[in-house]
Amino acid sequence: MERLPGGRRPRLVSSLGLGRRSWEVTLDEERGRLAWCDPRPPRRVRGNCFVPISEIIAVEETEFNKKQRNIGRWQKMAKLHAFTVYYVKKARNHRWRCSDVTFWCVEEHLCNQWIQALKELLEMQKSRPKQLLVYINPYGGKRQGKRIYEQKVAPLFSLASISTDVVITERANHAKDNLFEVNIYKYDGVVCVGGDGMFSEVMHGLIGRIQKDSGIDQNNPKASLVQCNIRIGIIPAGSTDCICYSTVGISDPVTSALHIIVGDCQPLDVSSVHHNNTFLKYSVSLLGYGFYGDILKDSEKKRWMGPMRYDYSGFKTFLSHHYYEGTIAYQPAKHTHGSPRDKESCRTGCHICKKSEKQLAEQKKEHGLKHEEGEEEWKVIKGKFLAINAVNMSCACPRSPKGLSPAAHLADGSADLILVRKCSRFDFLRYLVRHTNQDDQFDFPFVDVYRVKSFQFTSKLSEDNESNGMDIGKKRFGQFCRDHPACCCNIVNSTWNCDGETLDSSAIEVRVHCQLMKLFARGIEENCKDEAAHSQSSIEQLL
Numbered sequence: 001m002e003r004l005p006g007g008r009r010p011r012l013v014s015s016l017g018l019g020r021r022s023w024e025v026t027l028d029e030e031r032g033r034l035a036w037c038d039p040r041p042p043r044r045v046r047g048n049c050f051v052p053i054s055e056i057i058a059v060e061e062t063e064f065n066k067k068q069r070n071i072g073r074w075q076k077m078a079k080l081h082a083f084t085v086y087y088v089k090k091a092r093n094h095r096w097r098c099s100d101v102t103f104w105c106v107e108e109h110l111c112n113q114w115i116q117a118l119k120e121l122l123e124m125q126k127s128r129p130k131q132l133l134v135y136i137n138p139y140g141g142k143r144q145g146k147r148i149y150e151q152k153v154a155p156l157f158s159l160a161s162i163s164t165d166v167v168i169t170e171r172a173n174h175a176k177d178n179l180f181e182v183n184i185y186k187y188d189g190v191v192c193v194g195g196d197g198m199f200s201e202v203m204h205g206l207i208g209r210i211q212k213d214s215g216i217d218q219n220n221p222k223a224s225l226v227q228c229n230i231r232i233g234i235i236p237a238g239s240t241d242c243i244c245y246s247t248v249g250i251s252d253p254v255t256s257a258l259h260i261i262v263g264d265c266q267p268l269d270v271s272s273v274h275h276n277n278t279f280l281k282y283s284v285s286l287l288g289y290g291f292y293g294d295i296l297k298d299s300e301k302k303r304w305m306g307p308m309r310y311d312y313s314g315f316k317t318f319l320s321h322h323y324y325e326g327t328i329a330y331q332p333a334k335h336t337h338g339s340p341r342d343k344e345s346c347r348t349g350c351h352i353c354k355k356s357e358k359q360l361a362e363q364k365k366e367h368g369l370k371h372e373e374g375e376e377e378w379k380v381i382k383g384k385f386l387a388i389n390a391v392n393m394s395c396a397c398p399r400s401p402k403g404l405s406p407a408a409h410l411a412d413g414s415a416d417l418i419l420v421r422k423c424s425r426f427d428f429l430r431y432l433v434r435h436t437n438q439d440d441q442f443d444f445p446f447v448d449v450y451r452v453k454s455f456q457f458t459s460k461l462s463e464d465n466e467s468n469g470m471d472i473g474k475k476r477f478g479q480f481c482r483d484h485p486a487c488c489c490n491i492v493n494s495t496w497n498c499d500g501e502t503l504d505s506s507a508i509e510v511r512v513h514c515q516l517m518k519l520f521a522r523g524i525e526e527n528c529k530d531e532a533a534h535s536q537s538s539i540e541q542l543l
């Protein structure tokens, strides 16, 4: 066997046919890649290509005649043997596609040797799922979930030899209830086909099931929750698909399916939301009061409009320009090094999230499962707000590719609390427009942003009701402030939008749980010029 530079020993090096030419193909186990190079490349064509083994989807013996173009004299001289390697091809804007390359040779045993070596290496990729539980919401987004799964995702899972149990949901909460009944521990992951609402259901089912099995009471706001190690994969087929977009960089079913196949793992912070020692919900993307709560409440009546409902209700809510009075108390996130005003965003392998992971592991070692509530200071803010948004991630989505808080981290154990105070309609519009361009949306005197590990909110109305008893008269006399009829000050409460679902209570207590769950994703990759993608395009010129 030949030696590579530095005396390293490749697993296999052979001269194999690719198209009409003979290539030197190397399976380099140490560098973890399959490489092929043309010893005599035609002018202006680069003759080196490689695929990381971690991004190979499958390898299959190929019936040569079916797959190949005319390869000239070789075909006439002997029976040829071939194998095809399916791999991830990275395209623009974080989009992944399944590409393939077929190598051929005359000796059957050489072909088999290659297939076996590649299969052995794929078997060694221990983070790849073998068995998945799939929930499909047939009514999410544009009602394409079932078609998307059957046409785009299932064939890839089957190519990668992943076996699946598929449940097509028949009602809301079907998936969540089902996760309390099935043996979840036999699966390497759970896949949801739908939008953020469907993801939320599956997350509640999984986290809830793990706490139940571990004897943790979710109603205790101070409980130290048990991490969920069964990863969730999101095949986007909803209206906003913010969680998929913010963790993968694109909302595209094939890209997400490939991240699942290669066994990516992205930890995710989860916020628990309580009211009066009662558990309400978990949130991973947006907890929004005021503007986003009102949009959601209005849009729920317009579900039949599909994804367009958010534009319609967004416009209506913008015109109504309601603001709400209340008090926020928060604990700053001192453990994390970033700030919401950072220019750098959370990306694959983020060092800030890695630090939090280390801290979490140390905490666990020291205190076991016991929760250590730091006696850290609470800061209190009273005011009139158009929007109160708490985000655990950037909340990037196709409507706003940089999101509500562009520098928020996926797994640092903190949330960004954004307070948009009473301002004119024009200023609020300027603020919204900055979500769609490169300007800083926090650079306004009426916008404040804090990185927090927990917060509480009470509306003025519930504070007044608590101190005076329920003032029914106030409610009956219409919903606007009687002292200032034109001021848009709303004496009824807004609603909390919790990852796209409304909460029943306006007074809430929120705590961020660092890396409580994991996704089949790797965060957003830096936009580097990908060497492999370059080489691949030159192969295509050759074939």
Ligand SMILES: Nc1ncnc2c1ncn2[C@@H]1O[C@H](COP(=O)(O)OP(=O)(O)OP(=O)(O)O)[C@@H](O)[C@H]1O
Binding pocket: 136, 137, 138, 139, 140, 141, 142, 168, 169, 170, 171, 172, 173, 174, 193, 194, 195, 196, 197, 198, 199, 201, 237, 238, 239, 240, 241, 242, 500
């Ligand atoms: N078979 C079903 N019938 C009715 N509702 C369902 C069914 N299956 C799931 N649901 C519910 O539908 C809600 C919305 O689903 P989903 O998130 O997939 O779509 P969406 O609302 O269009 O997208 P997004 O959440 O991204 O805005 C979920 O909260 C889920 O509980």
Ligand SMILES: CCCCCCCCCCCCC/C=C/[C@@H](O)[C@H](CO)NC(=O)CCCCC
Binding pocket: 195, 196, 197, 239, 240, 241, 242, 285, 286, 292, 295, 296, 310, 311, 314, 395, 397, 399, 400, 403, 404, 432, 433, 435, 436, 497, 498, 499, 500, 501
């Ligand atoms: C003049 C143009 C101004 C445009 C401004 C655009 C700003 C868009 C920011 C979008 C932020 C989305 C946050 C994600 C929230 C999800 O958890 C939730 C569930 O899917 N979606 C909504 O509540 C749906 C929320 C829909 C908001 C429109």
Ligand SMILES: [Ca+2]
Binding pocket: 269, 391, 392, 393, 408, 409, 410, 411, 412, 413, 414, 415
């Ligand atoms: Ca976070």
